[in-house]
Amino acid sequence: MIPPGLLPEGFRDRLPPQADASARLVRRVLDTAALHGYERVSPPLAEFEAGLVGRLKSAKAQDLLRVVDPLSQRTLALRPDITAQVGRIAATRMAHHPRPVRLSYAGPVLKLKASQLRPERELMQVGAELIGLDSVAAASEIVMVAIEALERAGVAGITLDFTLPDLVDTLAGGPLPMDPAQTEAVKTLLDAKDAGGLAAKDALAFLPLVEAAGPFETALARLRAFDMGGALTSRLDALEQIAAPLKGRVTLTLDPTERHGFEYQSWFGFSLFAAGVSGEIGRGGSYAIAHEDGREEPAIGFSLYCDPLVDAGIGARERRRLFIPFGTDPAISAKIRADGWVTVAALTASDSAEAQICSHVLRDGVAVPV
Numbered sequence: 001m002i003p004p005g006l007l008p009e010g011f012r013d014r015l016p017p018q019a020d021a022s023a024r025l026v027r028r029v030l031d032t033a034a035l036h037g038y039e040r041v042s043p044p045l046a047e048f049e050a051g052l053v054g055r056l057k058s059a060k061a062q063d064l065l066r067v068v069d070p071l072s073q074r075t076l077a078l079r080p081d082i083t084a085q086v087g088r089i090a091a092t093r094m095a096h097h098p099r100p101v102r103l104s105y106a107g108p109v110l111k112l113k114a115s116q117l118r119p120e121r122e123l124m125q126v127g128a129e130l131i132g133l134d135s136v137a138a139a140s141e142i143v144m145v146a147i148e149a150l151e152r153a154g155v156a157g158i159t160l161d162f163t164l165p166d167l168v169d170t171l172a173g174g175p176l177p178m179d180p181a182q183t184e185a186v187k188t189l190l191d192a193k194d195a196g197g198l199a200a201k202d203a204l205a206f207l208p209l210v211e212a213a214g215p216f217e218t219a220l221a222r223l224r225a226f227d228m229g230g231a232l233t234s235r236l237d238a239l240e241q242i243a244a245p246l247k248g249r250v251t252l253t254l255d256p257t258e259r260h261g262f263e264y265q266s267w268f269g270f271s272l273f274a275a276g277v278s279g280e281i282g283r284g285g286s287y288a289i290a291h292e293d294g295r296e297e298p299a300i301g302f303s304l305y306c307d308p309l310v311d312a313g314i315g316a317r318e319r320r321r322l323f324i325p326f327g328t329d330p331a332i333s334a335k336i337r338a339d340g341w342v343t344v345a346a347l348t349a350s351d352s353a354e355a356q357i358c359s360h361v362l363r364d365g366v367a368v369p370v
C-alpha cells in the first residue's frame with residue numbers, strides 16, 4: 001500500500017512561503033516580457049501526442065508522460081516543454097497574424113525522467129518566443145528580455161553560456177565532411193568531451209572545439225583560429241554582436257559543443273546560470289516551426305525554470321503579517337489592509353499572533369512588532 005501523503009517520485013508540494021515565491025517569480029518574468037510586447041498564451045497541460053512531437057523541426061521524439069484518453073480513445077501526452085505548444089499555436093490559430101509574433105507563457109511541464117542534477121519531474125516553466133525571425137536582432141532581443149526578467153526577479157550573479165547547437169552538422173556538411181553515422185558518434189564524444197574517443201574515431205580535427213570552451217573572449221578567439229574554411233564566421237560574428245551589450249552586466253562564457261538540452265535548436269543556443277543556484281535556470285535559442293503545408297518558419301525564444309530559484313530562496317519576501325485581535329471592528333482591519341497590510345483575523349479568543357506566524361499585532365489601532 002502507498003503510505004498516505006506520499007507523492008510519486010519527482011513530484012512535490014510547494015508550501016508557504018515557497019508557493020508564493022514561485023508565483024512571484026513567474027509574475028515578474030511575464031511582466032518583463034509584457035513590457036517588451038510579448039503577450040501571453042496559455043496552452044493546455046496535455047494534448048494529442050502526435051501534436052507535441054514533430055512540431056519543432058529536428059526535435060527527437062521525447063520521453064513523454066502519456067495517458068490514454070477514454071473520451072477520444074487517443075494517446076495524450078503531458079507537455080514536457082511549452083515551446084512546442086507555442087509553435088503549434090503560431091503555425092495554426094495565429095498563422096495569419098503578421099510576423100514577428102511575440103508570445104509569452106508560464107505553467108508546469110512534466111518530464112518522464114528526472115535528471116541527475118534535478119530530481120523533480122514537474123517544473124514550473126516560464127518564457128517567451130519570437131516567431132517569424134531568428135536573426136541577430138531577434139536573438140539580441142530574446143537574450144536581453146531573459147536577462148532583464150531574471151534581474152527583475154531578483155537573480156544576481158547571472159552567467160550566460162553561449163553554444164552553437166548545429167555546429168557539428170555545419171562542419172560535417174562543409175570543411176570536415178563525415179557520414180551521418182560518424183557525425184552522430186562525434187557528437188556523442190564531444191558531449192562527453194572525450195578526447196581519447198575522438199582520437200580513436202579518427203576525429204581529432206574536432207578536438208579544438210572541446211578545448212575552446214571557457215570565458216567568452218578567449219573561447220571566441222580560439223574558435224576564430226579554428227575556423228579555417230570560414231564556415232563558422234557568420235555565426236561567430238553573430239555571437240560577438242549578441243554578447244557586446246551584455247559585457248559587464250552578466251558573466252559570458254562559450255561552450256561550442258554543449259548540446260545537452262538543445263534537442264531542436266539550430267544555429268544559436270544559450271544556457272543561464274546564477275550564483276548560488278545549482279544547475280541551469282534557463283535555456284533558449286533559435287529553431288524552426290513546421291507548418292501544415294511543409295513550410296518551416298524560423299523562431300527564437302527562451303524558457304526559465306523557477307524551481308531552482310525558489311529552492312535557492314529567490315523570490316521570497318519578508319513575512320509581514322498583522323494579527324487582528326478577536327472582536328476587532330472589521331472596518332478597522334479593512335482600512336489597515338487598504339494601507340497595504342496583510343491582516344490575519346483571530347476567529348477565536350484563544351488565537352495568537354505566534355500561532356498565526358504574525359510579525360505584528362494590532363494594539364490601539366497601531367501595528368506593533370511582536
Ligand SMILES: N[C@@H](Cc1c[nH]c[nH+]1)C(=O)O
Nearest residue numbers: 083283284285301302303
Ligand atoms: N524550451 C526550451 C528553451 C527554448 C525556448 N525557446 C527556444 N528554446 C527548453 O526549455 O529547453
